[in-house]
Amino acid sequence: MWHALENEIGAFLGRPYRILDRDLQEQSARRQIYRLSDGKLSLLVKIGDTELQELLKAQAFGLAELSRFGPLRTPEVVCVGATKGFSYLVMEWLNMEEPSRLGWQRLGEGLAALHQRQDQAKYGFDQDNFIGDNPQPNPWHKHWYRFFGEQRLAYQLELLAEKGQALVESEALLDCAGRLLKHHQPSPSLLHGDLWRGNVGFVDDQPVVFDPACYYGDREVDLAMTELFGRFDPDFYAAYDDDLALDEQYESRRELYNLYHLLNHANLFGGPYLAQAQQSAKRLLDLHRHQ
Incomplete structure (x- = not known):
């Protein structure tokens, strides 16, 4: 799975992306959320079975609409899709903090x-x-x-x-x-x-x-x-x-x-x-x- 995801990310980035670090952030019955890094670029990825593909695509579409029309920042979508029996949504990784x-x-x-x-x-x-x-x-x-x-x-x-x-x-x-x-x-x-x-x-x-x-x-x-x-x-x-x-x-x-x-x-x-x-x-x- 991870090799297939590396290929998907690399195709969208236009350069090879090899996962060196993989940290599980959240897990439920239907999905897992990871922080990935190749040593240069950190990404957030949501992974689920192929039945989750439409949900992840809808999230990506909504993020694009908010980004296009609104003043609020949204995570940039890198790629979304399905391959090798799983679906994925890859976005930029953002270091969140408590606001003032x-x-x-x-x-x-x-x-x-x-x-x-x-x-x-x-x-x-x-x-x-x-x-x-x-x-x-x-x-x-x-x-x-x-x-x-x-x-x-x-x-x-x-x-x-x-x-x-x-x-x-x-x-x-x-x-x-x-x-x-x-x-x-x-x-x-x-x-x-x-x-x-x-x-x-x-x-x-x-x-x-x-x-x-x-x-x-x-x-x-x-x-x-x-x-x-x-x-x-x-x-x-x-x-x-x-x-x-x-x-x-x-x-x-x-x-x-x-x-x-x-x-x-x-x-x-x-x-x-x-x-x-x-x-x-x-x-x-x-x-x-x-x-």
Whole structure:
């Protein structure tokens, strides 16, 4: 495998690449992440079976879109593909460090600038991709409430139902979501799509984002997720709000948007995430059932 990967990397670099150091950084059931070095150039490589190829290609495409259209730094993709029974995504290696207040401010400013990339009239993306390991469909929609209701909430609810773990009052929840978003038609912004702390790093106080699940949608989706698994630093929110203030109704939609990620985690990991998703759905129904 490693010899085949050396050949793939070398073909893209235009010079031989011989792996002298190989350090395992992270491992799961489906993939491994390594830091590779030939003594001159360090690279990060994600490796999995051939079934992971589409996911890795989607990540590479999302990184390219963020790099092309946005002010936030992303790891440069060296190559992506499959060979000899495995798939791979090779990127530049970046030495991440803890940020100062300046780093968080720059992240807020950069995300606000990214969200002002509003060159699409519809919601969706040029290709389907993945949120975690689950597929994320992105067909273009004219109306935001239909896109989010059908391609985000309904899709995840159907995955749960197929596993025999249907959420209580799923239909009522979808109806509630439709009414909550019916008259909310924000300009479609380019989104990172999976913006939690684990997908953000800093190099010399310059923010770096990775592992995207990009699409064009309501910018509040990205902001909501930064609050789901522990809020970002206050300087991030202050800088974002200075450049692109949030709508005063944002908080009324935040739980709905984060329910998508709770449902996704319930589908991926089950356990407490399923209970959290059910609790979130109940809160939404209690608040908005009769509105």
